[in-house]
Amino acid sequence: MKICVVLCSNALVSIAYTGVAVANSEWMDATVASCLAHRRLATAMIQPGAPLLARPLHILIRELAWNLNERLNCDKRARADNLQLSIVGWHLGRRLTPLAWELRRGRLEPNGMRYFRLIRNPVGKFLRECPTGLWAQSLGDTGTSVDAKLKALGKTRGFTHDDVEHYAKDVIGDRARETSTVGPECIGVQLDPLDTEGEVQFTYYPRSSSETVPALLSAWVLTPTIVCAPAAQSTFGTTFSACGAYRVGGFRDCRANLHVRTRLPASIVHYAGSVRIAYATQERAPVS
Numbered sequence: 001m002k003i004c005v006v007l008c009s010n011a012l013v014s015i016a017y018t019g020v021a022v023a024n025s026e027w028m029d030a031t032v033a034s035c036l037a038h039r040r041l042a043t044a045m046i047q048p049g050a051p052l053l054a055r056p057l058h059i060l061i062r063e064l065a066w067n068l069n070e071r072l073n074c075d076k077r078a079r080a081d082n083l084q085l086s087i088v089g090w091h092l093g094r095r096l097t098p099l100a101w102e103l104r105r106g107r108l109e110p111n112g113m114r115y116f117r118l119i120r121n122p123v124g125k126f127l128r129e130c131p132t133g134l135w136a137q138s139l140g141d142t143g144t145s146v147d148a149k150l151k152a153l154g155k156t157r158g159f160t161h162d163d164v165e166h167y168a169k170d171v172i173g174d175r176a177r178e179t180s181t182v183g184p185e186c187i188g189v190q191l192d193p194l195d196t197e198g199e200v201q202f203t204y205y206p207r208s209s210s211e212t213v214p215a216l217l218s219a220w221v222l223t224p225t226i227v228c229a230p231a232a233q234s235t236f237g238t239t240f241s242a243c244g245a246y247r248v249g250g251f252r253d254c255r256a257n258l259h260v261r262t263r264l265p266a267s268i269v270h271y272a273g274s275v276r277i278a279y280a281t282q283e284r285a286p287v288s
Helices: 028-037 057-073 145-155 161-176
Strands: 003-007 011-018 084-091 097-105 116-121 186-191 200-205 220-222 226-228 231-234 246-253 258-265 278-280
Touching: 003 028, 003 186, 011 028, 011 057, 011 186, 028 057, 028 220, 057 084, 057 097, 057 116, 084 186, 145 161, 161 186
Parallel strands: 003 220, 200 258
Antiparallel strands: 003 011, 011 084, 084 097, 097 116, 186 200, 220 226, 231 278, 246 258
């Protein structure tokens, strides 16, 4: 799903990217996760975390830029100059401070290589601190409709976190109708350290409500104690969210004090018993 959520010593962030999907015969989400964990991950399985993740965010991102760039420079097919990573989340401390960083890969240098540079974007209006206006940006989309609709968020009033998520989901759906290279299904990610029951929330929005078997919920979660990509393999009999619109599940990394909540729209869940959402390893098909 081209996204990771990372908890380190001083920040909780999501890392999303656009650009090449495969490098060195490996899916790019696994490549980013392995660069952060400093080891190769053959499958998206729950496994011991890395003490390296218990360091400050700026060190992790600096090393990610070096390691990821090396992987890309070793693969001639992946030497694209339009690869970007968006790092959005919170600085953790006595006061929560939002952040919006970007890693942008530059042009071909005389030595035949490309390199990342870190851009610290200003954070504009943020929902919790300024509920009457929002700031947002698109990442890597060549169309104009996404930019225009995200900028329109700045004029909204009274939106909740879910309202923003639904708005973005509809923007992606509209963009998918314009081009075959963008799919309408997506995963919404919310990071809310003040929500103790779900500091990280993933919501899977399928292609249509008529899907009989939901796709696997897959988004990397990395903390100082775990590295995993949980997959929702069963949604039968799960509990409803407070609003009644979702079936919810999740897991907790007790040592890192992080609760991950997952949601599926209730319209695609078929009730059949009392089994809760089950999580297991996700076997990934090899890349040819």
